[in-house]
Amino acid sequence: MTVVHHRTAQIQDVTVFYREAGDPANPTLVLLHGFPTSSAMFRNLLRDLADAYHLIAPDHIGFGRSSMPRVDEFDYSFDKLTEITAELLDALGVDRFALYIQDYGAPIGLRIASRHPERVTAIISQSGNAYLEGFTPFWEVLFAHAKDRAANETEVRKLLELEATEWQYLHGVPEDRRDRVSPDTWTLDQSYLDRPGNKEIQLQLFWDYQFNLDAYPAFQKYFAEHRPPTLITWGEHDEIFGADGARAYLRDLPDAELHLLDAGHFALETHGDEIAGLIRDFLGRTVR
Incomplete structure (x- = not known):
């Protein structure tokens, strides 16, 4: 029977919550979640793959069960979240690993990969x-908020409300698969967003996201020069990160395996079995 462990680690002066499954003697897959969710998005994938892989899924600081220091007490930036994630992997003794990146997990994971290409065995990108x-x-x-926070904060705050959180899970999902998306997903995410002080954290990360674009040339150079084995499992109807973003990977990674799924932003909720099968086949050929 697959056992998923729910653990914490002290990194710098914060507590990082992470889920772990599988035998550490097997190849490691690090699962990095996006906004507005947590490692809970990987709850099924952890069980699906733990027989053959060692899986680690942390909650970023300010998300899920990890520490949530006030916005004026912590540097809420993608550079800092990268630093914490890298130090967590060092603390756990994980030297080589494949990366599963989704949404916010991409600029975090790709910073690590482009800085330490020798440590990354493969990349799986889902939006x-x-x-x-x-x-x-x-x-x-x-992007308007990034240029003028005060003038655009009212509109951006709407992205932190329940209607927007539910939309993230349901947009682009075919009608015959909508009943696969558990309402627990957006309800849990919203409960974390509604904690006192969390919306200010999210607004800071919204603003900081602009600096991820400055890192794109380094990410693309890493792809072109190191050619990591790459699997792309992307919701074709994702209205947050469109399918053109998936196709663009092929410019620098012509051997990447591209699968556009009949799904939206959170494709694991509706196509979890298909994605798990694709990962098992891909990693079985590339890292085992």
Whole structure:
């Protein structure tokens, strides 16, 4: 029977919560979640793959069960979240690993990969954007907020409310699969967003996201020079990171395996079995 462990580690002066499953003697897959969720998005994948792989899924600081220091007490930036994640892996003694990147997990994971290419055995991207082509009209208000926070904060705050959280899970999902998406997903995410002080944290990360674009050339250079084995399992109807962002990977990684699924932003909720099968086949050929 698969056992998923729920653990914490002290990194610098914060507590990082992480889920862990599988035998550490097997190849490691690090699962990095996006906004507005947590490692809970990988709850099924942990059980699906733990017979053959060692899996680690942390909650970023300010998300899920990890520490949530006030926005004026912690550097809520993607550089800092990268630093914490890298130190967690060092603390756990994980030297080589494949990366599963989704949404916010992409700029975190790809910073690690581009700085330490010798440690990364493969990349799996599910709406893990690394190209300008991936941005959709969804981002217009966020980029406006990055230029003028005060003038655009009211509109951006709407992205932190229940209606927007539910939309993230349900948009782009075919009607015959909508009943596969548990309402627990957006209810749990919203409960974390509604904690006192958390919306200010999310607004800071919204603002900081602009600096991820400055790192895209380094990510793309890493792809082109190191050619990590790459699997792309992307919701074709994702209105946050569009399918053009998935196709763009092929420019620098022509051997990448691209699968556009009949899904939206959180494809694991509706296509978890298919994605697990694709990962098992891919990692079985590339890292085992």
